Amino acid sequence: MTAPLQNLLYKDGHGLTPYERERCRLELHLPAGRRGFPTLVFFHGGALEFGGLEDPLARAVAARFARDGLAVVPATYRFSPAAPFPAYVEDAAAAVAWVLAHIADYGGDPRRVFVGGHSAGGYLAALVGMDPRYLAVHGVDPSALAGLVPISGQVFTHFTVRQERGLRDARFKPVIDDAAPCHHARPDAPPVLAICGDHDMPTRTDENRYFVALLKAVGHPDAEYVEVADRDHGTIFERMASPDDPAARAILAFTAHRVARLSPAAGRG
Numbered sequence: 001m002t003a004p005l006q007n008l009l010y011k012d013g014h015g016l017t018p019y020e021r022e023r024c025r026l027e028l029h030l031p032a033g034r035r036g037f038p039t040l041v042f043f044h045g046g047a048l049e050f051g052g053l054e055d056p057l058a059r060a061v062a063a064r065f066a067r068d069g070l071a072v073v074p075a076t077y078r079f080s081p082a083a084p085f086p087a088y089v090e091d092a093a094a095a096v097a098w099v100l101a102h103i104a105d106y107g108g109d110p111r112r113v114f115v116g117g118h119s120a121g122g123y124l125a126a127l128v129g130m131d132p133r134y135l136a137v138h139g140v141d142p143s144a145l146a147g148l149v150p151i152s153g154q155v156f157t158h159f160t161v162r163q164e165r166g167l168r169d170a171r172f173k174p175v176i177d178d179a180a181p182c183h184h185a186r187p188d189a190p191p192v193l194a195i196c197g198d199h200d201m202p203t204r205t206d207e208n209r210y211f212v213a214l215l216k217a218v219g220h221p222d223a224e225y226v227e228v229a230d231r232d233h234g235t236i237f238e239r240m241a242s243p244d245d246p247a248a249r250a251i252l253a254f255t256a257h258r259v260a261r262l263s264p265a266a267g268r269g
Contacts, residue, residue: 004029004059005106010075010098011091019078024091026075026098027053029062030106038112038146038259039071040251041099045119045152045237048080048088048160060241061248068252071108073099077124085161085179089134092124096145097138112259114147115190116251118237120160122153126181126211129190147191147222147258149251152200152233155181155211174203182211187219193254194224195247197231204233222258226250 005028011020031037044051044058053076062072077091100110117125128134129148132141157180162170176182192215194208208225215223228236228247240248 002030002032004062006053010095019082020091023076023078023083024094025053026073026095027059027062028106029059029066029072029074030108031066031069031071034069035107036109036112037069037071037107038114038255039073039099039103039108040065040114040116040149040255041073041075041096041125043075043077043092043095043117043121043124045117045121046079048120048123048158050079051120052076057238057241061237064241064243064248065252070252070255071103071106073103080160080164084164086134089124089127090137093128093134093138096128097135097140100140100144110144111262112146112255113144114149114255114258115145116149116151117153118151119153119233120158122150123155123158123181126150126153126155126192127179127184129192130181130184130186131178142190143188145190146262147193147254148189149193149195149254150181150208151195151247152197152204152236153181153194153208154204155194155207157183172202174207182207182214185211185214185218185220187215187221189215189220191222191254191258192220192224193226193250195226195228195236195250197233197236198227198229199232200236201233224254 011024075095115125157175212225
């Protein structure tokens with residue numbers, strides 16, 4: 001892979017707040033010597049309250065995928081409670097729109113853009129892909145995305161959103177409303193690969209199984225759930241830097257299969 005491009009601002013305009021200029025940043029981890037490559041926009045976890053781009057482990061995971069020909073664009077966003085819902089979802093949509101508009105400038109194919117994330121980042125990826133309103137602000141339809149890859153993502157309404165709303169027992173009481181990816185399940189959503197560890201957070205595996213089952217029930221033709229043995233909420237992502245990691249292999253297989261469906265002309269240049 002080439003040296004990553006770091007600290008790029010994905011929002012522009014004179015109306016940005018200092019907090020947006022601080023948090024709305026991304027990196028580009030690109031495969032070396034390739035053109036027309038697929039890209040995974042990736043949002044970090046942290047309960048929608050913390051995290052960033054400087055994590056060495058996250059950069060190792062991005063480098064691992066880039067070596068296998070999948071560009072990774074880690075992106076960060078504003079946090080609760082300073083920027084409550086839907087600010088962080090709007091930021092995620094802006095990052096995805098930026099990649100769709102600019103990845104060709106770096107050699108990638110905008111038709112081969114996937115969106116994923118771990119934990120809270122998986123929630124953001126799923127909601128941006130399932131609820132068309134967030135990308136519509138940027139003149140983009142979710143059908144432009146090649147697929148969604150939430151990893152241990154909350155697909156019910158995120159517990160931080162519930163806490164912002166003052167709900168009692170917000171961390172564990174399930175809610176599926178307008179802020180939940182499940183609420184927006186539809187047959188024409190992008191392809192979905194939902195991944196969890198078999199020792200994930202309480203109910204997280206159940207949420208993701210339900211999400212995929214619901215997508216299939218409404219007629220979605222391409223939704224898959226993968227559960228990885230001997231992984232918990234942290235190690236499901238932390239071990240992806242390993243060349244033989246089953247979750248990483250599942251992501252590479254998912255992206256390769258969806259890329260193969262595109263016309264042969266896609267990505268040439």
